[in-house]
Every structure is written in structure tokens, then in C-alpha cells.
Amino acid sequence: MSVWRGDIVANLRTLAGVEGKTPSEPPIVSMGSVNPPLIEAPCFILDHIISDGAQVTRPSIDPYREPTETEVYLFGAGLRLAMPIIISGLNDIEPKHVSPLIHSCFRMGVGVHLEGSTAEEIPVDVRRFVLLEAEHNTLREIDGGPTIIRIDDREALVKLMKTSDATHLSGQLAARVPSTAEPAFYSSIVDAGFRVIIVDEDLGGEEPLEIALSEVDQVLKGLKVEGTPARYEVGLLAAASRIRSSSDVFKLGGLGADACIIRDAWKIAVDYRSEIATSLLSERLENLLIGMQREIKLLMGAAGVSAFQSSIVGNRELFRSIDLPLKLTERLGVKPAGE
Amino acid sequence: MTGPASVVGSKAILVERYLPLPKKNAREFWTERRIEHIRYLASCGRPLMVWDRCKSDTSRVLDRLHFQRELEEDGEGECSYQASDSISVSSRICHGRLWLEHPIYLGDMSFGALSGVPNIAIARAADLTGTLAGIGEGGLHPEVGKCRRIAVQWASARFGLDLDVLRRGEAVVIKIGQGAKPGIGGHLPSVKVVEIISQTRRIPVGVDAISPAPHHDIYSIEDLEQRIWALKEATGKPVLVKVAATNYIPYIASGVARMGADGIIIDGQGAGTGAAPAVVRDNIGLPIELAVASADAMLRREGLREGFTVVAAGRVSSAEDSAKLIALGADIVSIGTAALIAMGCIMIHKCHLGFCPALITNKIIDEPKKILSLETATRWVVNLVHGWSSELKLILEKVGMKRVEELRGRRDLLVGRGLSDSTLKVLEVRGVN
Secondary structure, three states, X not given: OOOOOHHHHHHHHHHHOOOOOOOOOOOEEOOOOOOOOOOOOOOOHHHHEXXXXXXXXXXXXXXXXXXXXXOEEEOOOOEEEOOOEEEOOOOOOOHHHHHHHHHHHHHHOOEEEEOOOOHHHOOHHHHHHEEEEOHHHOOOOOOOOOEEEEOOOHHHHHHHHHHHOOOOOOOOEEEEEEOOOOHHHHHHHHHXXXXXXXXXXXXXXXXXXXXXXXXXXXXXXXXXXXXEEHHHHOEEEEEEOOOOOHHHHHHHHHOOOOEEEEOOHHHHHOOOOOOOOHHHHHHHHHHHHHHHHHHHHHHHHHOOOOEHHXXXXXXXXXXXXXXXXXXXXXXXXXXXXXX | OOOHHHHOOOOOEEEOOOOOOOOOOOOOOOOHHHHHHHHHHHHHOOOOEOOOHHHHHOOOOHHHEEEHHHHHOOOOOEOOOOOOOOOEOOEEEOOOOEEEOOOEEEOOOOEOOEOOHHHHHHHHHHHHHOOEEXXXXXXXXXXXHHOOOEEEEEOOOXXXXXXXXXXXXXXXXXXXXXXXXXXXXXXEOHXXXXXXXXXXXXXXXXXXXEOOOOOXXXXXXHHHHHHHHHHHHHHOOOEEEEEEOOOOHHHHHHHHHHOOOOEEEEEOOOOOOOOEEHHHHOOEOOOHHHHHHHHHHHHHHOOOOOOOEEEEEOOOOOHHHHHHHHHOOOOEEEEOHHHHHHXXXXXXXXXXXXXXXXXXXXXOOOOXXXXXXXXXXXXXXXXXXXXXXXHHHHHHHHOOOOEHHHHOOOHHHEEEEOOOHHHHHHHOOEEEO
16 A cells, blocks of 8 residues: 555645645645544554643644744754755756755755765855765764764774774764664764764664654663764754655654654655756755744644643654554654554 | 515426436446436335445445344345335434434434425425434524424533524434535534525525634533533423544544543544535544444443443444444434435535535525435435335344344444455454355
């Protein structure tokens, strides 16, 4: 069964303005939901997770009329994103579109994850918003902006530290790792000096993204960096091409992700084809991002939460699981619905 | 204000037949078989089956629950007989202050979301069947106001409410939340806000009517207590509190009971709506079966269950659904979508656009070419209630009970098939293979 169900694609395209007449407005629907896991078949653990609606004992917040904050900070306050979203997958699109789309993300306050480019190719004014992936897993590319290094396992980390001839790295460094739940691996990444960890299911790994992410979050909460809990110092990002929507971003936030790296969803939303005018692609991407931010605000408001990073990220208590085995709910740290 | 003559337009063609069901590709809870079952009940008011065969169409938690009794017998096909006359489904609710002939509440659907005729049909059907109809948030339609068995809703926008309106019904419903959009307010799209809606709700024409997400005078459980008692004193009627089924539903239910409400309407995930943001509808809220089971357990533990009424709402599609929800701890069920289907809804999910082909949720216009026949729509809903109760009586007969009240909380009669250990634990129901 396809991950990209018809209603998910239609929702994305409506936000982007490819379909419908109200770009950036969260689509309105009517009558009962058919969402997974109970009517549509669930694809992932995310499909079994629901968020809270605040009522009676604490009020909900009306995001149409009251302020709600979606910004997140990474590398201390070194990188501020206006919403918990980073766009990726730009390396395989037509080169002429890349720079304008990076500028679109910049205008929206959204990060960009760039692979296969060099620092010189990135417009100077937006460099600080771009998480640039160092080629060949080396530190050569470091130039002051955020840099990602792919680390597949502990051996790779040891090797990297040897070649860089350092015991502790500094700068805005992110480690992109497979979806694994190995506490020792994550603590050595933190020890090495990385201040963002990207759990990327597309790199493989033996655990589903949800489980790995939730466990890393909990491992980091138990570690300390110079006396403070590591989780305050180290940002956590979730990446997978199967991250489909703002609700996925929101739920992954609940499992610990400060932000999500989106690879395929935006291309589907803007109906990416190389022959489409760059300006139109930019417009659609900006529409999409505003729309996703509004959807995240709706979910936050409904849950009675006014700030994403401080109150959603890692706040498993706000979520419940529907019909998952007890063992899995314990690993996720998400209670079964009704408990 | 427009009277009955213009609501039932004199020149319009009266629609008295069901539309054929469109073929659909997407999955749906309200499958063709479920709709056909409801249409059968609505057409003749007689039972079609004892055990709900449509439950194999979907995999709700409720669909995977069975009465042990059903598994003990060879699946019976269609049935044409009625249960013994000695079996009663009437229910006393709200600390004995209201008497219902059937354990059914006809869901809270507003005038505005529905286009007038369906609102009147539901309210008249409630009078004719001795049930109770919630009027929803949109103020009181003058014809609905002539009916006795209505519950007036007091929601966050207070559309069209004054003391006179509040006193019209048998009960007052404080609407805190609804299953299709927990945590956010009601939404009537601007296209449907026409002159008569503007008058009833006392809002401008052509503007989205978006109710505040919270009640701005209910920010705590103590605030809720004040509103409950203020409404009780102002009206002298029982007060029910309608909430969505959310994570903390057991605590909310016990809080609502402790603050003096006479009952709670718990609206589960998958419940209908006239308009809601997809992202909210699809990602928030518990299925009603889990919410009812956990709320009932908490109320019993706290000694608050006696006399207090639990109404289960959201995807209630058959008598067997009611029976199972009652066995899990509800007193009565709320029927919303099923009542719309009885009036001809074909489930195309276009209510928010105002072009309902079944003429149920369409925008109200001055000289419509076609209009739903009030007489027929009323008859359909009355028949639905009778047919539904006949099937419920057959289930009671099968499990050896004389009164529906005996069924309440009898989880021991149920077994779960293919449910996770976590789900069975919350339901307090045995699992079988």
C-alpha cells in the first residue's frame, strides 16, 4: 500500500496552491475521519499515535486569535528556524531551481539540508540557514555555517576522530546517523562534540524512526554535558523520505524531534517537475510552508500548547497510541489510549 | 424569521426518495452495506439482523469486539421476527429526571450545518419516538423550538442564545468539545451563512462563523462548576456536558460528574462534522469505545456513576454498536451520522461546500428547485429509531435480558478478537483468537 494516500497528497497540494483556491489555508473537510489505524490501514507507528485535545481541565488555545510559537532553536541559539521543518532532497532537482528554492526557505525561516554541494555554491546571505553535508564524511567543509557529517556506526565515528586528529570537535556540527537505538553510540557522538543528531531512517538502521528517535531523546535526557542535561545542548532532528505532513512533524516532535527533515513531501506538494517555472515552484513551496506552520499551530492550539519547542518536543504525555502492543508503547514512552 | 411555509417551499419539488450510492475508491467507515442497513431500517422500521454483519467491513476496536453469545451460535442471516414484547429498551437518565423510550440521543447538529428541514425532522422524530434531540450550536430554528424533546446547546460562541431559548428544551448541553475536532471550536463556512442563519445566530451574512476554541469563561473545572449551576438555576433543567474523547477523558468525566452535571456526552474520533480542518479531524481524539470504557471505570472507582448519564457518540452505526457501548459502560448512545443517512445522506463529505446532493447540508437559498420532504424525512428518522430498537431488543433477548439497563457495564459478555494487549486492558475485556 502506498505511503502517499490520495487524501494526504490532496492536502499537501491544497496547501501549496497546486489544487483548490485557498493556498496556505489548512484544508477544511466534513463528516467523519477515515484516518488510520482504524479505517485506513496504518503504514507506520506514527499512524497509531494521536494527539491531545485540551478541554475542561485546561483550556485549548485558539490559534486564529491567540499567539502560538512554532520556532525552534538549534546549536544553542545559533540557528533559529521559524517552524520545525528543514527541506532536503534538493540535490536531485534541476540546478537552476536550487538557489531560488533555498531563498524561499530562507524567507520562510526554514532550514535546508544540502548534499553534494560545496560551501562556495551556496548564496552567502543564506549560508547560515543551510545544513551543508560534508563530502566523504570528513570535516574539510567546515566554514562557520552548520555542517552535517554522516556517521554510519561507531567505527565510522572512531575513524573520523582519528583523521581529524581531535578528541573533541567544535563548531555547528550535526551527525547524521541511521535509525538505530544504541545508547552508547549516541553518547559517544555527544562526547565527540556534535550538537545536533539527525536520526535518518533513509540511511537504514534496525529500528523504525519512531522508536530510534524516542530512545535517543530519552538517552540524551539522561546524559550530561558540562553539568547540564545533554538534551538542552544537543538538538535532535528526524529524517525520512516517508515524513508526509505537518501532523507527522508534530508527532515526531512529541517523540523528541526538534525539527524534521522533509525530502519527498514538498516535491509532491509543489508537483515538482523540472519544466515548471522557478518562480511558481518558489511560490508553491512558500505557500506549503505557511500552510504547514498553520496546521502545526492548529494542533498545538487544540492541545492547549503555545510553544512548540518547549512544550511539544519530547512531551510524550501529550500523545496516546491506539492499538499498539504494550511492549512497543513502553519503548515509545507513549501510553495506550484510554489509560 | 422565516416560518414553515417558506422552509417547505411551496413551488419546490419535494424529494422523497434516496439517491443511488456513488462508487468510491477511498476507504470509508460508512460502507455501502452500513448505509443500506440504515436505509432498510429507515424505510420500514423493522429489524434486518440480530448481529451486525457490517462490522467485518472495518477494523474499529468496536468491530473487533463480539458478544460471546454471537460466537456460540451459527451466524444468523437476515431476520424478520421481532423480539418478545416483554423486553424494554426505555431508559431513565440524568438522575432519573428524563425518561427516554429508546436509549437514543439524536446528535447535536446545528441549524446552519444542516439546512432546516433535517433539523425539524430530527426534532419532530424525537417527539414522536420519545427520545431526545440535541439542537447543536446554531441557535434555535423556530420550528424546532415548537418541539418538546430537545436539548438546547450552550457552546463557546453562544450563537442565538437567551434565557427563553435555554428554557425551551428538556435539557441544556454545555458543549466543550466535539469528536471531529477536539480542542477547536465550531465552524460554519461563510458560504452557508445566509440571511436566516444570520438572524438565528445573530451574526453577519457571508462571514465564517468560527466559534472560540475554549469557552472564554471556562478555564478550569471550577469555572465549569459555576456554569453548570448557573444554567441549572436559570432553566431548572438537567445539564449535560458534551466533550470530545481525548487523552484525559477519565479525569474529565469524573470532574464533570463531581461538578454537578447530570451527564456527559462523550464524542469519539470519527464522529461527523459540518466543517473541520483535516489536520485536526484526523489526528486528535480517541475512539469512543476506549473513551467510554475508561471513563466508566473511573466514574465507578470514584463512586460517581450512579444516576450520572454517559452518552456515547461517534461512529455509532448499528444496534449492536449501541449494545456493545452500553456493555462497556454507556447509558445511551448518540446517533448523528446514522440519522443523516436515514434522511438520505450518501456520504460524499461535501457538507462544508453547501452543495449537498441529498439536500441535507446544502446552503439555504430563497427559491430552491428541490427540497427534502419534511414529512418523509421525519418518517425516516422515526423508523430508524424503531428499527434500531427492534434490533437492540433482539440482542437483549439473545443475551437473556429483559431491560436494556441490565446490560450496562456488562463487559464480561464481550470478547475481543485481534486486539492488542494494551487495548484489551483498557476495555477490561477478554481476548480470544
